[in-house]
Amino acid sequence: MDVALSRNARRVLRVFFGSLVVFLYAPIAILLIFSFNDSELPSFPLSGFTLRWYHEFATNPDLRAALETSAVVAALSSVGAVLLGVLASVALVRRRFAGKTAFSALVLSPLVIPYVVFGISLLLFFHAVGIPRSILTIVIGHIVISLPYTILVLVPRLTQIDVNLEEAAADLGAGPFQTFRWVVLPLILPAVVSAWLIAFTTSFDEYAVASFVVGTRATFPIYLYGALRFPSRLPQVIAVAVVVMIVSLIVVVSAEVGRRIVERRLGTAPG
């Protein structure tokens, strides 16, 4: 007999799970519907099928510019977050040092700061120091935000790796960089990729902090929020957002699945 769930409980929970999933995906499906709706305002009743929003999005230079800007910001900040994350994770897992608790609290604390507070703190900081707001300022903010996520992905994976492997490599004469490059890195690579993807998608979709430190080039979420100000922009934006959502869903899901498969095969030993 199952110690956790009776058969009835299992049935009920399965239905509950199913309903929750429907609840979670229904609004997304509704957006999908409206991206084909032949009307400027997303309200029922539907006005007929059209592909023109997708066409308009493809030919809207400002929208494309915003997507590009977001891609650049996300690429830069995710690389930065992963770099810092790897450094911090190795320190946390493989080194002993005083103040380790404090350090791990510090690197994880961006998770618990309300983004409105962090956003304005950066705004005020850049204003006080005299740094003009730009893509760079958004990248800086996003690195801070994404760093905890990368650490949360990398630390568990690093812990799984047998430290004896590194010691064996050192015994064989490998320097620290070589050990890292040839022993550790291949083993944590799936986690690194995962961390990078999480950082990328976090940055790409991030609105709150970006809204305070954005310069003259709007990111996609900022463009999106601003598009709510003018009716004719909205349907195109829905179209592109549907595309972005589907792409990011596919990418992240397959990456996560891929990571698990690769890690299972890699185990804790290379080769």
Next chain:
Amino acid sequence: MEGSELTERRISREGLLKLVAAGGGAALIGGPSAVAEAARKQLEQESGRLQVLDWVGYEVKQLYAPYLKKYPGQKPKFTFMTNEADALAKLSAGLKPDVVRPYVGYVPDFADSGFFQPWDPKLIPNLKQLNPSMVKAGQYKGKQWGIPQDWGFDAILYRTDKVKPKAKSWGLLFDDRYKGKIAWFDDLNALVWAGYYLGFKKPYDQSDAELKRSQNLLKSKKKNVRMFWSSETDMQSAFASGDLWIAYAWPADWVAMKAKKLKVAYMYPKEGAISWIGMLMLGKNSPRRQHAHAFANAWSSVQTGTWLENNYGYGHSNAHARPTSKDLISALKLNTPSAITEPHAHIDRDIPRRALYARMWEEVKAS
């Protein structure tokens, strides 16, 4: 003049090919005549695209078509402002636009800010066609700081099939009968129109006691409000879907709701609607002065005016611009620019104690 036209074309081609920055003495074949030389120098010095800080929706190319005709391939680069405070913040942060569009109430502040310079009316031939009182409204301390362009009203949009106003008054925005169906504009000028409703003499410059009364009125009637809108799309989609029956709105919103086949009316309150004029201002030390003046001139053209009136329902300062729809003309008073002046309406103007108004409005929202 062929010489200058040739050089113009050569220069725009160079621009397109993105050659080494002009002024580096690149291989520009010297123009044969002195005039061509002068024109070439002028255009050569003014390199790069025109930088415009404007509101979303105004980047549409039909609004400055004559400019694109004159400088083909040199589409202006737009940055967007969400409101005048945002524009000032961007300017303080280092943005250097050539042209900015604040609304008339902010012209004195902007002129004093140090970020702008007055226009040279001689370089804007179309200025003669513009409504004289509007042109005057763009003057400050004897100089032409703002070129008037779009104008319109802040008034009340309501559903004629659902709402029966007791009077043509700002009071409709407070009407308890329509609780939950009303939208106010999210701006400190709520204290101003509340002031007009309460009958104050100078709502833009209220005394402390008057401000308290306006604020209390707003606080007490907030419960009837369904949304404070800052984005037109929000308000329009709520109106279109039936969430709103009454809204503080601009003429373009009336145009949009009519297009959605709703029975709506645009009501001018008896206490006087608020009116506004968009003013183009010229950035100080703009390296593209000629282009900027050409841009302002293009905006001031009949062509632009007619397009604006037909498509956005906003008036245009060019007295010769005529929209095609009679409904549009009568509902939005497009042929009577004097409608924006006293006593029919109150042109938005500088608020001496804007910071205090801002704080009191934030308190209304927080309460």
Next chain:
Amino acid sequence: MRSRLATPGLLGLPLVWLLVFFIVPIGIVGAYSVDALHGPEIFAQAHTVSVDAWTHFFHSSVYLGLFWKSVKMSLIVSLVVVALAYPVAYYLALSGTKRKYVLLLILIAPFLTSYLLRVLAWKVILGNNGVLNSFLAWTGIRSADHPLSQLLYSRFAVMLVLAYVWIPFVALPVFVSLETLDRRLLEAAADLGASRLQAFLRVTLPLSLPGVAAAFLFVFIPTVGEFVTPSLVGGPSGYMYGNQISDLFSTGFPDWETGSVLALFLLGVVTVLTAAFSRFMRIGEVASS
């Protein structure tokens, strides 16, 4: 002695980055809150360091009232989210279903899609002529002239949308804490004669509490400072503390001093909460071992 990458070399960069771009900015907010630094102004004004903005904050009933309102809303959202996510995580972790990771991924995936667009979708659903109301009208449950209009632009809308946004996220930590549960404990409880319900109440629930508490905190804290969702679906009554902060920096006429005070107050409350929770969790771990 083997050479290895020294600890300072590893720690240096992340530490400096966070100090400069996370800790220092917060200190600077403090400076603004006492007018030691000031925001952009058209006309230069005289400034002296003073705690006026702080005094005004605590004496005016407006700001603290608004904060309390936001706290209440966040509490409701966090409780609902945890209550809904727990059974689902329990099902995935303990029912022995074969595809649990896939199902978990399906559950979490919406969290990875665009936040703003998910909020917008709800605007479409909740409006007077939206999906819900037109469905009710079509089935005759409500007449078309009397739609449920309290759905959108209300506190309810804000809480609903926030719950919707956070449920996928919360499922994960709860799932993890339930998955690492040693099933042998449950088997032992069954051997001792406990019913499933008793085993759940006495074994599973207490052991999963740290994960639940962490999940609760992870929802509660961002929600208290929320401003994006309220600005889109909240209307005047759904206006939250975060909106006031954001407004003081961006709309109309910025007031950086007051905004800084509000922001620091929020941060202070959040820090105290986090510290208290982590102490509780440490105690909880000690107690259960």
